Amino acid sequence: MAQRLRVRYAKRGRLRFTSHRDISRAVERAVRRADIPVAYSAGFSPHPKISYAGAAPTGVASEAEYLEIGVTRPCDPHRLRADLDASLPPGLDVLDVVEARDSGLADRLEGSMWELLLPGVDPEVAAKAVEEFVAADRVEVERLTKKGLRRFDAREAVLSLTVQDGPERAAGQEPDRLCVILRMVVRHATPAVRPDDVLTGLRLVAGLAPLSPPEVTRLAQGPLDATTGEPADPFDFDRVGGDR
Amino acid sequence: MSVESLFPRLEPLLPKVQKPIQYVGGELNSTVKDWDEASVRWALMYPDAYEIGLPNQGVQILYEILNELPDTMAERTYAVWPDLEALMRSEGVPQFTVDAHRPVRAFDVLGVSFSTELGYTNLLTALDLAGIPLDAVDRTDEDPIVLAGGHAAFNPEPIADFLDAAVLGDGEQIAIAISEVIREWKEEGSPGGRDEVLMRLASTGGVYVPKFYDVEYHPDGRIMRVVPNRPGVPSRIFKHTVMDLDEWPYPKKPLVPLAETVHERFSVEIFRGCTRGCRFCQAGMITRPVRERSITTIGDMVENGIRESGFNEVGLLSLSSADHSEIGDVAKGLADRYEGTNTSLSLPSTRVDAFNIDLANEFSRNGRRSGLTFAPEGGSERMRKVINKMVTEEDLIRTVTTAYSQGWRQVKLYFMCGLPTEEDVDVLGIADLAKKVIQAGRDATGSKDVRCTVSIGGFVPKPHTPFQWAAQCDHETVDRRLRELRDALRGDKEYGRAIGYRYHDGKPSIVEGLLSRGDRRVGRVLRAVWEDGGRFDGWSEHFSYERWMRAAEKALAGEPVDVEWYTTREREEHEVLPWDHLDAGLDREWLWQDWQDANSDVEVEDCRWTPCYDCGVCPTMGTEIQIGPTGKKLLPLTVV
Ligand code: B12
Ligand code: SF4
Numbered sequence: 060m061a062q063r064l065r066v067r068y069a070k071r072g073r074l075r076f077t078s079h080r081d082i083s084r085a086v087e088r089a090v091r092r093a094d095i096p097v098a099y100s101a102g103f104s105p106h107p108k109i110s111y112a113g114a115a116p117t118g119v120a121s122e123a124e125y126l127e128i129g130v131t132r133p134c135d136p137h138r139l140r141a142d143l144d145a146s147l148p149p150g151l152d153v154l155d156v157v158e159a160r161d162s163g164l165a166d167r168l169e170g171s172m173w174e175l176l177l178p179g180v181d182p183e184v185a186a187k188a189v190e191e192f193v194a195a196d197r198v199e200v201e202r203l204t205k206k207g208l209r210r211f212d213a214r215e216a217v218l219s220l221t222v223q224d225g226p227e228r229a230a231g232q233e234p235d236r237l238c239v240i241l242r243m244v245v246r247h248a249t250p251a252v253r254p255d256d257v258l259t260g261l262r263l264v265a266g267l268a269p270l271s272p273p274e275v276t277r278l279a280q281g282p283l284d285a286t287t288g289e290p291a292d293p294f295d296f297d298r299v300g301g302d303r
Numbered sequence: 304m305s306v307e308s309l310f311p312r313l314e315p316l317l318p319k320v321q322k323p324i325q326y327v328g329g330e331l332n333s334t335v336k337d338w339d340e341a342s343v344r345w346a347l348m349y350p351d352a353y354e355i356g357l358p359n360q361g362v363q364i365l366y367e368i369l370n371e372l373p374d375t376m377a378e379r380t381y382a383v384w385p386d387l388e389a390l391m392r393s394e395g396v397p398q399f400t401v402d403a404h405r406p407v408r409a410f411d412v413l414g415v416s417f418s419t420e421l422g423y424t425n426l427l428t429a430l431d432l433a434g435i436p437l438d439a440v441d442r443t444d445e446d447p448i449v450l451a452g453g454h455a456a457f458n459p460e461p462i463a464d465f466l467d468a469a470v471l472g473d474g475e476q477i478a479i480a481i482s483e484v485i486r487e488w489k490e491e492g493s494p495g496g497r498d499e500v501l502m503r504l505a506s507t508g509g510v511y512v513p514k515f516y517d518v519e520y521h522p523d524g525r526i527m528r529v530v531p532n533r534p535g536v537p538s539r540i541f542k543h544t545v546m547d548l549d550e551w552p553y554p555k556k557p558l559v560p561l562a563e564t565v566h567e568r569f570s571v572e573i574f575r576g577c578t579r580g581c582r583f584c585q586a587g588m589i590t591r592p593v594r595e596r597s598i599t600t601i602g603d604m605v606e607n608g609i610r611e612s613g614f615n616e617v618g619l620l621s622l623s624s625a626d627h628s629e630i631g632d633v634a635k636g637l638a639d640r641y642e643g644t645n646t647s648l649s650l651p652s653t654r655v656d657a658f659n660i661d662l663a664n665e666f667s668r669n670g671r672r673s674g675l676t677f678a679p680e681g682g683s684e685r686m687r688k689v690i691n692k693m694v695t696e697e698d699l700i701r702t703v704t705t706a707y708s709q710g711w712r713q714v715k716l717y718f719m720c721g722l723p724t725e726e727d728v729d730v731l732g733i734a735d736l737a738k739k740v741i742q743a744g745r746d747a748t749g750s751k752d753v754r755c756t757v758s759i760g761g762f763v764p765k766p767h768t769p770f771q772w773a774a775q776c777d778h779e780t781v782d783r784r785l786r787e788l789r790d791a792l793r794g795d796k797e798y799g800r801a802i803g804y805r806y807h808d809g810k811p812s813i814v815e816g817l818l819s820r821g822d823r824r825v826g827r828v829l830r831a832v833w834e835d836g837g838r839f840d841g842w843s844e845h846f847s848y849e850r851w852m853r854a855a856e857k858a859l860a861g862e863p864v865d866v867e868w869y870t871t872r873e874r875e876e877h878e879v880l881p882w883d884h885l886d887a888g889l890d891r892e893w894l895w896q897d898w899q900d901a902n903s904d905v906e907v908e909d910c911r912w913t914p915c916y917d918c919g920v921c922p923t924m925g926t927e928i929q930i931g932p933t934g935k936k937l938l939p940l941t942v943v
Contacts, residue, residue: 073310073327074561076317081324081561088331088559088613105645118318146613148331148561178315272318 060098060108060129063159064139065297068124074150075120082151083111086126089146095139098129112165113280116253121277122154123171125293127164157297167293168247170218172279173254175241179270185239186222188265193220198260202253209250213260216252218244218288238269242278244289306338309396310404316390324562325353326387328401331559332611334370334377335403341376342489343482345369346400346410346447348429350422351841353381353401357558358566360620361416361453364553365478375482378402378410382425383432385838385845391432398433407433411485413447414478417455420818421841423462427833430465437830439467439514444496450481450510457542457589458766458882461821461829463513467501470510471885472542472589473575475551477509502535511540511885518823518881524863526822526879541886542589544926548575549600557612568616568649569608573601573633577622578910578928580918581680582691582901583719585765586622589887591920593911594929598629598636602937605637609646616647625652625659626911628931634665636937642668653678653717655694657705664709674713675706682718682733688904689724691897696736700743707744707753714740714755719762720784721776721809724902730784733757734791738798756803757792759785761812765819766882767889769897774873775816778809785809810848814840816870817855822881825869827858888926890919 070077077085087107090097099105108129115121128139136156144153177185192198198214223240245252254275261267281290317323338344347366349356356362362379369377378400383391391397398407407413407429415426430437435446442449451459451469459469470477481504488500495502504510515536519527531538545551557569576593577586596604605617619633627633630650637648648666652659655677663675679694681687687694703714716737720730737757744753761781764770785806792802817825831854839845855866874880876895883891897907908915911930916922 073314073329076323076327077561078322078324080563084563084567085561087615090613091615092610092613099645107645118323148329150329271315 060131062130062133064128064130064134064136065157065159065164065294066126066128066140066143066153067155067294068126068147069152069154070115070121070124071150071152072120074148076118077151078117079111079114082114082124083109085147085151089143089151090128093139093142093146095128095134095142096131098131113168113171113247115277116255118272119254119275119277123277123280123290125164125168125280127159155294157294160297163296164293167282167296168280170244170246170280170283170290171277172242172244172290174223174276174278175243175254175258176238176274176276177241177267177269178238178273180239180267181237182222182239184265185241185267188261188267189220189222189241191265192217192257192261195264198264200256200259200263202256202259204250211250211252213252213256216246216248217257218246218283220257244283246283306405306409308404309399309406312394312396313399313404316387316394316396319390320387321384322562325381326383326401327561328404330357330561331613332556333379333402333558334366336370336376338376338403338405341374343372343375343412343485344410345375345377345412345414345478345482346380346405346407347377348380348382348407348413348415348426350382350415350417350425350429352384352839353560353562354564355841356381357560357562357564358570359416359418360554360570360572361418361474363558364551365414365416365474366558367553367556368475369478369482372479372482374486378405380407380429382422382429382839388428388432388838398429408435408446410447411489412450412481414450414452417451417453419841420455420461420815422455423818423829424833424837424840426462426465427830428838438464440464442467442497444493446497448485448497448501454586454589457585457885457887458819458821459511459513459885460823460881461818461825463823464826466513467497468504468510468512470543471540471887473545474543475545475553477543480507481510502533506535506537508537508539508541509543512536513823516884522863524868526881528879529881529884539884539886542888542924544592544594544924545575546594546926546929548572548594548596548929552596552600552604555604555607555611557608557614559612559614566618567614568618569605569612569614570618570620571601571604571608572596572621573619573624573627573630574621574930577626579623579626580691580897580907580909582689582769582897583680583722583762583765585768588768588889588918590622591888591918592926592928593626595627595931597931597933597935598633598937599933599935601633602636602640606940615645616649617641619648619650623652623654624650625654625662629933630662631658632936634662638665638668640937640940652676655679655698655702657702660702660706660709660711663706663711672710672712674715675711676715676717677702678717679736680717680719681722681729682731682736683729685904686722686725686729686732688906689901690719690722691901691906693906696739699736700739703740703755704743704747708747712753714744714753716740716755716757718757718759720759720788720806721762721781721812723764723770723773725776725784727784727787730788731791733759733788734795737792737802738795741798741801751801754801754803756805757788758805759788760807761809763812763816763819766880767887767894769894769901771820771880771894772874772876772878772898775813775870776809777867777871778813781809781812811840811843811846813866813870814846814848814851817851817866820881821869824859824862824864828855831855831858886923888918888920888923890917890923893918
């Protein structure tokens with residue numbers, strides 16, 4: 060393997076309904092179509108060397124998904140960005156590509172910023188629910204995971220949670236129906252606290268219940284900046300050169 | 304009249320259903336055309352789940368060809384799963400296309416592709432969700448023309464009431480012709496409404512419009528005759544045959560889904576038709592004659608398809624792929640070309656001979672030699688003569704010996720149960736055969752690490768085959784024979800553990816039999832099943848035999864016919880069969896003679912090699928066998 064390239068991509072609009080497996084199939088095919096010299100694992104059924112870091116769940120849109128591609132000869136990141144983007148279906152959009160300087164991408168993804176669009180929710184009710192959630196020490200929620208029903212705290216990992224200004228209208232809703240936008244920064248932990256866990260928490264502490272399924276988008280993912288309290292760009296390290 | 308996207312109304316429902324990605328469209332190489340710029344608009348449907356329907360080549364080809372016409376557009380729609388169906392009903396969202404999420408009812412044509420009869424109930428769901436009246440006679444000028452195609456359309460009588468039209472055979476040219484007729488009629492201001500355009504289509508003799516024909520019955524329930532009920536309608540309807548497949552190298556832009564589907568590969572049809580003459584095989588009979596694609600076109604299509612799709616697997620598709628006159632060169636040429644590119648090749652072939660193994664070896668050059676499939680179909684030598692599958696036990700043992708000794712560890716054998724004249728011993732013979740296969744493998748490899756799987760399902764007599772007159776075996780007998788076979792395999796100390804056994808039980812075959820050889824009266828049964836919740840009959844978790852039998856009893860009450868009459872009853876030579884007015888080119892007397900020959904174990908040759916026009920297809924349809932060899936080879940691709 061000559062080089063590893065890190066890719067930031069978005070999952071937008073109707074393509075938010077892709078699952079992680081759907082995306083990996085789409086990326087593998089796009090890599091082949093774009094003639095990217097991807098490296099393969101050895102053995103009877105060789106796999107292309109493409110790895111994914113912390114993928115957003117099915118149904119959740121994202122502006123900040125990350126993957127890494129191993130290639131057999133050096134590639135220009137700008138060219139690869141354009142080629143891969145052109146080969147992926149619209150809605151899976153390549154935003155940024157850098158050459159990897161180390162192997163620590165996954166570790167650098169410490170937290171995410173999420174935006175949640177809640178249709179049919181009164182802004183005042185939302186503000187009050189957020190206030191109660193933030194004031195609580197612990198908010199126990201349950202979620203069905205692959206290992207069965209798990210119970211865990213959804214409060215501690217939430218570093219900030221706010222109601223955005225200005226009423227917006229959700230796509231596909233009747234024009235006169237209001238919706239509320241929440242924004243939050245969540246630290247990646249085990250078990251992972253996902254946006255729907257926070258929503259469950261809001262329902263438990265304050266009875267907040269959107270009329271139809273919320274539209275959730277990951278806005279950013281990266282190392283948590285101590286001063287802003289928000290995720291920074293995880294590629295900063297690769298770009299400035301780090302300590303080679 | 305412009306049509307708005309239903310997506311904003313569908314979107315809030317998607318987070319609540321399984322695998323929402325199958326409903327959003329946006330596949331690579333899919334096409335969305337401007338509604339107002341097209342004068343003829345087709346919605347094409349594969350009446351099963353997206354994961355089954357998307358890979359279907361028939362729909363992909365028609366979609367591409369129609370969209371290439373400047374004034375025609377085509378979108379696709381599939382059966383929605385019951386979870387989304389319920390939400391669509393409660394929220395009032397109609398059946399939609401996945402391309403631009405337009406309402407199906409707004410299109411001019413709803414073209415439905417039936418590879419099998421098991422999609423019929425899903426047609427009714429789609430019509431109902433679309434807001435299209437189920438009965439063709441209730442439709443108005445606001446409704447699309449509901450048009451069926453695909454193999455099952457060779458007997459569309461059970462769905463005749465729900466169809467405006469049906470087409471037999473290859474769809475490429477007739478779809479374009481139909482589009483043209485509709486365009487002209489619309490340009491003239493749609494004179495005479497839908498009956499006029501249906502009349503224009505019917506009068507060509509290439510489009511069947513069921514409501515222009517009346518079926519008259521004898522008091523005992525048999526059909527007396529099927530006659531046109533208005534002037535200008537021909538008494539017979541002919542199938543369509545595309546000659547020169549090299550002129551039609553589709554799909555050029557294969558659809559690449561985001562959702563996972565049953566076939567994640569690029570498929571190229573290497574020929575159409577099959578003349579081996581297996582008597583049970585409807586596909587072989589109705590797609591005659593054999594028409595090959597040349598080795599060079601196959602090579603070009605593979606190259607283009609991989610580039611356009613990014614698939615890492617290529618399938619060479621046909622009814623009997625190893626029979627292509629230059630398959631050896633095709634296999635070697637492709638294997639050479641793609642060596643070291645992580646592109647795998649597959650050739651679905653079940654021929655019982657050493658050549659087939661050579662091909663499989665070529666295609667598994669860099670991979671594991673896991674499993675090979677052979678289809679003797681009949682358990683005993685006598686049975687195989689009856690069905691005209693000319694494979695002797697010696698052939699089979701010789702072939703599997705070669706396979707095992709060349710490193711293949713697993714052999715799969717396909718059989719049918721309930722074939723005409725079959726007796727218990729014919730099915731139990733499969734156990735002996737399987738044991739001999741294992742023994743041959745052990746002898747060849749000196750190891751006990753060889754396996755064989757027996758796969759067996761119930762035989763269903765099909766229209767336009769020599770077995771169209773045969774009595775279908777009842778499900779009790781089929782199930783009993785399958786059980787006895789299982790016991791004979793499992794109970795064997797020496798070989799039992801080396802032999803796997805998979806079977807389909809007999810009840811679904813009875814329903815398939817009812818639909819295959821049914822007439823218009825069966826449409827009532829179909830509707831009753833659907834009203835009772837029948838959906839997705841090809842899926843065992845949705846299929847209910849009891850529901851079908853309940854519905855049949857109700858719907859056929861007062862008629863001299865019942866399920867047994869349609870299935871387990873043998874027909875006599877001159878009985879009018881429901882599909883007799885639909886012409887696949889096969890000479891009825893030849894089929895009858897072949898049925899007689901079957902009963903006396905007489906075999907028939909493959910007409911590809913020995914000039915023979917006995918089946919009648921070529922003279923009737925004005926077609927010819929088209930085969931190589933061309934003598935050409937595939938050249939290596941230049942590396943850029
Ligand atoms: C790939 C394949 C599958 C795949 C993918 C299914 C799919 N969606 O294609 C899988 C494995 C899932 C499958 C499953 C089954 N299959 Co299958 N399958 C095939 C295969 C190998 C290729 C299909 C194909 O793409 N053909 C090529 C295209 C171009 O042909 P076509 O679809 O017939 O379309 C042309 C015309 O018919 C016509 N046309 C078709 N639709 C329409 C519609 C309109 C409006 C018009 C005008 C024209 C038109 O125009 C097209 C272009 O000329 C065929 C064998 C073969 N070589 O055809 C069997 C075949 C179609 N399958 C068959 C069967 C029996 C089944 C199953 C019932 C098996 C089972 N017991 O489970 C299931 C049912 C699946 C379902 N629920 O629909 C049989 C049908 C038997 C028959 N009566 O002829 C075939 C013929 C195999 C055989 N040798 O018997 N199958
Ligand atoms: S080989 Fe026999 S079973 Fe196969 S397609 Fe040809 S006729 Fe049908």
